[in-house]
Amino acid sequence: MQLAALYRYPLKSAIGESLDRAWVDGLGIRGDRRWMLVEADSGRFLTQRVLPQMTQLLARWKAEQGVRLRAPGMPDLDVPVPAEEAPLRRVSIWKDEPSAADAGDAAAEWLSQWLGRACRLVYLPPERARQVDLKYAEPGQRVALADGFPLLLIGQASLDDLSARVGRPLEMRRFRPNLVIAGSDPYAEDGWRRIRIGELILRPVKPCTRCIITTLDPDSGERSADQEPLATLARYRKSDKGVMFGQNLLVDGQGWLEVGMPVELLE
Known part of the structure; x- marks a missing residue:
């Protein structure tokens, strides 16, 4: 597995920046959602x-x-x-x-x-910075202005599978991840507990609940008339917490991430 893409969102809910390299610490990517x-x-x-x-x-x-x-x-x-x-x-x-x-x-x-x-x-x-929900984090683990966690990870294979189910290619930008991982099975990230990329240990702690933003075309801002991809996700990724896609992460340590780095599954 390898790190296939990095994204930063300086302004919450505005256009993201695609990065080749980024500094990451306990708050996530430097400059993300401040x-x-x-x-x-x-x-x-x-x-x-x-x-x-x-x-x-x-x-x-x-x-x-x-x-x-x-x-x-x-x-x-x-x-x-x-x-x-x-x-x-x-x-x-x-x-x-x-x-x-x-x-x-x-x-x-x-x-x-x-x-x-x-x-x-x-x-x-x-x-x-705000304290991360103590159901998932220790006191002192914080987040800036992201919804709840410092980083969001999605597997490229998960998006590919969703696109096949919907019947058309979907842009990763709809889901606003920070990290995209290539080389895993679809939804493999659901079972990860600790991964290593470079000097960082990243801990998936909670699936990401998806909302109507995923139905917006990231280029035009128009909402899909068929409510996709949320409608398809709701048929096979719905739990009592909502419709899930991607994993929220906590970060242990700090260091550089670069696109192409190997990803090691620790747990």
């Missing part, structure tokens, strides 16, 4: 679930400098990482309510104009 859109009044997080046009929004990670926003019909906008003294905003992401740094009026106006909805852009510094 930024998020929230409703201007409530602070509740916004995603493609309610704003399908976010499939067209690109936030290019620029390390400590911030992000560059790009969207159809809009001029590019560089947004710096908020200063330490920037105002904090209480936001909500599922059951968590972390305090995140507001990215300022220029970003908020740019995004609100493009989306046609009053929103704010926020940034979560590493020191404010």
Whole structure:
């Protein structure tokens, strides 16, 4: 088995970046989902679930400098990482309510104009990362602004099998993984407990519950009329927790990942 692809999502629910190499630590890929859109009044997080046009929004990670926003019909906008003294905003992401740094009026106006909805852009510094659900993690294991876990892994063979069942090729981008593994059997990742890639030990701890975002065309943002691939997944991958595809990971250690690295199954 080998690492076939790496993805980073600087802004939660916006376009991902395909990477050849990435630094990974306990929070996942450096720069992954450190930024998020929230409703201007409530602070509740916004995603493609309610704003399908976010499939067209690109936030290019620029390390400590911030992000560059790009969207159809809009001029590019560089947004710096908020200063330490920037105002904090209480936001909500599922059951968590972390305090995140507001990215300022220029970003908020740019995004609100493009989306046609009053929103704010926020940034979560590493020191404010959220505790991972203690049913699956130890105290001190944290996540930035991903739904619940630092990394998401999908086997390429699993997607190939799903595409065959649906009857058309499906883009991996619909499922927004960080890591894609080639050379395994379909859904083999369901049974993994520990894998090694380079210097990192990665621990699959929970299947990923899939939602309506998977029915959005990642290029156009249009929702599939036949509700695929969610409809097919629901016929053979549904549990009492929901429709499952992919595995959420915790990370032991830190180090570089590169596409092409061998993947060793430890447990």
